[in-house]
Amino acid sequence: MGSPPFFFKWASRLLPWFSPISFSILIIGLIWGVGFAPSDYKQGDVYRIIFVHVPSAILGQSIYLMMAIFGSICLIWRAKLAGMFLRSAAPLGASFTLIALISGAVWGKPTWGTWWVWDARLTSTLILFFLYVGIIGLYSSIDNKQKGDRAASLISVVGVIIVPIIKKSVDWWQTLHQPSTFSITSSPSMTSDMYFPLLICVIGFYFIFVSLLCNRLRVEILTRERNTTWVKEYLNNKV
């Protein structure tokens, strides 16, 4: 599984059916949430932003956590695929964190009366976004792929401290942001007809991430292994 040619073939077979399934799950969740879930008694319909905001925020943090794990693998065992994962996952993590920040700002305007406050949850999420941007920038500035992988791994491992800070920010500091929607230790704070579409959206977002990641990894593998025999054979057969 750690071999780039094996992963490439596996991902190429998986993608044609996995991407439509991912989109279907996401669309079902969004249609259910935006179109049919009941309105919130306090916020009205604007709460429906939750069906994009919460899954994006969860994914933004999960991707960083995954990057820290793969970063450790890259630093300890120098696995090639782990470095490729880091490079492919960083733009996706940045995208989902950006969606969480934008959707949060748009949600904040009608509920808090402002687009942005320097609140602990918002600020720590902004720092997470800057960490992603830093890793992307690092890869662009270092020509040597192995050195780039090691530097990005180091930032991923050190920067992972931001994930528990984001998670606990609403408990540790007094914030405008509401407490966590999902919790392992307590039951959901919303009714089942709001919670289930949200759960489907979260699953759909994870599926979309896997399919986007496989796509990016395929590009990364082709670029890095361009001079190998198997890539030359693949390109000559497929063109």
Place this chain on the structure above:
Amino acid sequence: MLEFIRDLFLMDGQGKYVWFVLLIFFIVICFNYYLPYRAIRKIKEENSQHTGE
């Protein structure tokens, strides 16, 4: 049916916020889907140029 669609679109004046977020989300996702396909197409084109020379 038309009333349902109108209500869904307007959402008591809050529809602009919800639809804007959905629009941004789909733009970002489509962009992330498109970029790798473009990159693979570029690699294949470069390869075909090299093998054609």
